[in-house]
Amino acid sequence: MVRPAGSRQRAYPGDVSHLVLDPVPDDVAEILGLAAYTDLGAFALVGGQASVAPEVEVRQRLAGLAVGVLRRQRAALDLAARYGSEEQATLSRFQGLLDDFDARTTHLNWWEAVVKAYVGHAVAGDLCRTAALGLTGPVRDEVVAVLDGAELDRGLAELLAEGTANDPVLASRLALWGRRVVGEALGVAQRVLREDERLLALVAAAGGVPAADAQSWVFARLTAEHTRRMDRLGLTA
Numbered sequence: 001m002v003r004p005a006g007s008r009q010r011a012y013p014g015d016v017s018h019l020v021l022d023p024v025p026d027d028v029a030e031i032l033g034l035a036a037y038t039d040l041g042a043f044a045l046v047g048g049q050a051s052v053a054p055e056v057e058v059r060q061r062l063a064g065l066a067v068g069v070l071r072r073q074r075a076a077l078d079l080a081a082r083y084g085s086e087e088q089a090t091l092s093r094f095q096g097l098l099d100d101f102d103a104r105t106t107h108l109n110w111w112e113a114v115v116k117a118y119v120g121h122a123v124a125g126d127l128c129r130t131a132a133l134g135l136t137g138p139v140r141d142e143v144v145a146v147l148d149g150a151e152l153d154r155g156l157a158e159l160l161a162e163g164t165a166n167d168p169v170l171a172s173r174l175a176l177w178g179r180r181v182v183g184e185a186l187g188v189a190q191r192v193l194r195e196d197e198r199l200l201a202l203v204a205a206a207g208g209v210p211a212a213d214a215q216s217w218v219f220a221r222l223t224a225e226h227t228r229r230m231d232r233l234g235l236t237a
Helices: 026-050 056-083 087-092 099-104 112-133 138-146 150-164 167-193 197-207 213-231
Strands: none
Touching: 026 087, 026 112, 026 138, 026 150, 026 197, 056 087, 056 138, 056 150, 087 197, 099 197, 112 138, 112 150, 112 167, 112 197, 112 213, 150 167, 150 213, 167 197, 167 213, 197 213
16 A cells, blocks of 8 residues: 555565654655665675685675675765765665565575666566656755666676676576566565555656656556666566
8 A cells, every 4th residue: 555645664574654744855765765775674684695616706796796786875875965865764764574575585505696786676666667767856866866877787786797608507597586576676666666665656757757657658668678687687577
């Protein structure tokens, strides 16, 4: 159920909906809160896989990507603070959002974990960047710049392409796993837009569509982005 404008009620487990947040500009805090919270999950996943990567060189590459994610998260939190949203309040807006996603996409090996980061967390980034296009004025460019996910996207794609290039069995298995992960990630996006009136309105503005059509429009966009990511690896989306 979409909450009324200005409301802070959420259904995420362990949320802190009693916090009183600065009301202006809530749109910026909403986008950056979602980005910062999902970046925290991406950092934990990528950083965790760095420690168990099969080769030292790969560990170093993943560690660098994890640091980049944390740097991006810090920039998002700092920008939200400039617009009046305190750091913990910004993060707490989406506390518990990824719990079900993580439980339903438990990876069985290192490769699956990397695909989960590449596919699953990319959906969250795409959603945030799409919502940011619904902003107006100089803040739009500021938020879009902070949400740039090219470094992580490119780094994980290179690792996966190297691993699957000469291993068709692995490629087939990871393509199947990617479809499962993106399905779960799109489910999270659907839940967010169903329960968050501000983000839904921003997505509608970005697409130039009525709010009633915003979900179908953005899902088509997110699915197309996923297909492009998998195409870069030579995998079937």
